[in-house]
Amino acid sequence: YLGEVLGPRGERWEIQLKGAGITPFSRQADGRKVLRSSIREFLCSEAMFHLGIPTTRAGTCVTSDSKVVRDIFYDGNPKNERCTVVLRIASTFLRFGSFEIFKPPDEYTGRKGPSVNRNDIRIQMLDYVIRTFYPEIQEAYSDNSIQRNAAFFKEITKRTARLVAEWQCVGFCHGVLNTDNMSIVGLTIDYGPFGFMDRYDPEHICNGSDNTGRYAYNKQPEICKWNLGKLAEALVPELPLEISELILEEEYDAEFEKHYLQKMRKKLGLIQLELEEDSKLVSELLETMHLTGGDFTNIFYLLSSFSVDTDPSKFEDFLEELTSQCASVEELKVAFKPQMDPRQLSMMLMLAQSNPQLFALIGTKANINKELERIEQFSKLQQLTAADLLSRNKRHWKEWLEKYRVRLQKEIESVGDADAWNTDHVKVMNSNNPKYILRNYIAQNAIEAAENGDFSEVRNVLKLLEHPFQEAEGFREVKEDAEEEGATATAAACAEETRSKLPYCSKPPLWASELCVT
Numbered sequence: 061y062l063g064e065v066l067g068p069r070g071e072r073w074e075i076q077l078k079g080a081g082i083t084p085f086s087r088q089a090d091g092r093k094v095l096r097s098s099i100r101e102f103l104c105s106e107a108m109f110h111l112g113i114p115t116t117r118a119g120t121c122v123t124s125d126s127k128v129v130r131d132i133f134y135d136g137n138p139k140n141e142r143c144t145v146v147l148r149i150a151s152t153f154l155r156f157g158s159f160e161i162f163k164p165p166d167e168y169t170g171r172k173g174p175s176v177n178r179n180d181i182r183i184q185m186l187d188y189v190i191r192t193f194y195p196e197i198q199e200a201y202s203d204n205s206i207q208r209n210a211a212f213f214k215e216i217t218k219r220t221a222r223l224v225a226e227w228q229c230v231g232f233c234h235g236v237l238n239t240d241n242m243s244i245v246g247l248t249i250d251y252g253p254f255g256f257m258d259r260y261d262p263e264h265i266c267n268g269s270d271n272t273g274r275y276a277y278n279k280q281p282e283i284c285k286w287n288l289g290k291l292a293e294a295l296v297p298e299l300p301l302e303i304s305e306l307i308l309e310e311e312y313d314a315e316f317e318k319h320y321l322q323k324m325r326k327k328l329g330l331i332q333l334e335l336e337e338d339s340k341l342v343s344e345l346l347e348t349m350h351l352t353g354g355d356f357t358n359i360f361y362l363l364s365s366f367s368v369d370t371d372p373s374k375f376e377d378f379l380e381e382l383t384s385q386c387a388s389v390e391e392l393k394v395a396f397k398p399q400m401d402p403r404q405l406s407m408m409l410m411l412a413q414s415n416p417q418l419f420a421l422i423g424t425k426a427n428i429n430k431e432l433e434r435i436e437q438f439s440k441l442q443q444l445t446a447a448d449l450l451s452r453n454k455r456h457w458k459e460w461l462e463k464y465r466v467r468l469q470k471e472i473e474s475v476g477d478a479d480a481w482n483t484d485h486v487k488v489m490n491s492n493n494p495k496y497i498l499r500n501y502i503a504q505n506a507i508e509a510a511e512n513g514d515f516s517e518v519r520n521v522l523k524l525l526e527h528p529f530q531e532a533e534g535f536r537e538v539k540e541d542a543e544e545e546g547a548t549a550t551a552a553a554c555a556e557e558t559r560s561k562l563p564y565c566s567k568p569p570l571w572a573s574e575l576c577v578t
Contacts, residue, residue, distance in 0.1 A: 114248060186212075258357075366464070
């Protein structure tokens with residue numbers, strides 16, 4: 061921590077260096093951060109801010125010639141990487157996990173928090189959080205601490221529900237949603253093995269070391285609720301569990317579903333009516349995306365140009381454009397390529413039958429079922445032609461677009477001026493469906509250029525992510541002064557420059573499927 065800055069309008073900012081080395085509170089590691097993870101955190105925290113999602117901010121990213129050894133993929137192949145420091149800014153970096161340091165010994169493991177029995181510190185910290193970051197709650201319940209603490213827990217429950225709803229609506233996967241990565245004021249915090257989803261897959265896992273899918277895209281709402289339950293446990297006795305558990309059950313799911321549907325209506329341009337059928341329309345859209353391997357970001361972005369006009373040629377043109385954002389046969393083959401050796405799979409299946417207890421220690425039924433599904437899908441893909449796939453995708457999208465057309469017609473019928481409605485409809489969609497997100501391949505291109513001494517691509521990407529909803533017309537790439545950066549035109553840098561010429565809004569290239577972030 062460098063300290064705290066109080067702004068002229070009363071705003072409060074904590075300034076933190078991440079990766080600056082060992083502190084008195086370091087564990088067994090060296091406290092260093094490397095260039096690749098620093099660039100990812102720097103770019104993504106700014107991308108999230110400009111998407112309108114609550115987040116910590118990144119002020120600077122500074123690298124050096126100092127090196128540390130890192131085993132990137134935990135596969136026994138370590139390499140030297142540049143030490144890098146990110147300056148992070150937030151109103152506070154306190155987390156749910158900050159309150160777990162007081163936990164009493166676990167009845168099964170015997171493990172306990174390092175500050176067990178120090179209720180005096182916990183009360184002091186809770187008072188500080190509510191007084192400083194929830195002043196309206198402090199003021200309303202200053203004479204009743206239980207009511208005050210309940211109101212605080214209700215508010216952080218609702219903020220967390222809204223936050224994860226925002227993530228789901230832009231396809232953002234955090235990657236490591238433990239209690240220590242949950243902000244006490246409802247911010248996105250600690251950018252590690254995150255990823256924005258490309259091809260829509262509800263079970264998408266962005267963290268290469270999340271073998272069980274605990275933090276998969278579709279599990280995020282559930283795991284954030286679980287984390288709130290752990291925060292509730294950590295607040296006892298200042299907030300009795302029977303009160304916090306009731307708040308969690310009454311507030312979280314309702315707030316998440318309400319905010320998620322409100323946001324999805326905006327993404328679909330449903331600005332006039334709120335109908336019960338909207339939830340089903342959204343579910344069917346996502347199912348169509350899943351069936352066709354649609355690109356989550358680009359499909360939503362394209363929908364703003366869908367016309368209720370029934371002109372068949374216009375409809376066919378739109379359908380052609382939409383299906384171009386679906387996965388090709390080659391992309392699907394990569395996605396569904398079996399991951400287990402057939403002999404290993406056979407052994408695991410036998411073990412599941414003969415010794416379930418041993419099987420439970422080394423695998424899960426869900427993982428085995430997923431592998432069997434991959435094998436089945438991969439087998440079917442061997443016979444599938446590109447023409448068959450296109451025909452099938454067009455059929456799926458025609459069915460959903462017809463339902464969407466009917467829903468939009470209801471919007472138009474409810475207003476007096478259809479032209480004015482259409483202008484507002486497109487405007488709302490274009491301000492809720494980003495054209496640019498920080499895709500893994502874009503980050504990787506910027507990282508590889510930076511590792512070769514050229515930081516212009518990091519600046520290009522940052523500039524683009526500051527305007528995620530706008531067409532990049534007139535966008536000029538930032539060219540570094542070679543002397544300033546001391547850059548040399550290495551063969552690797554040239555190769556990356558060639559590779560990065562793909563438009564920033566493009567679906568990922570095939571090579572991106574090999575990227576693994578742990």
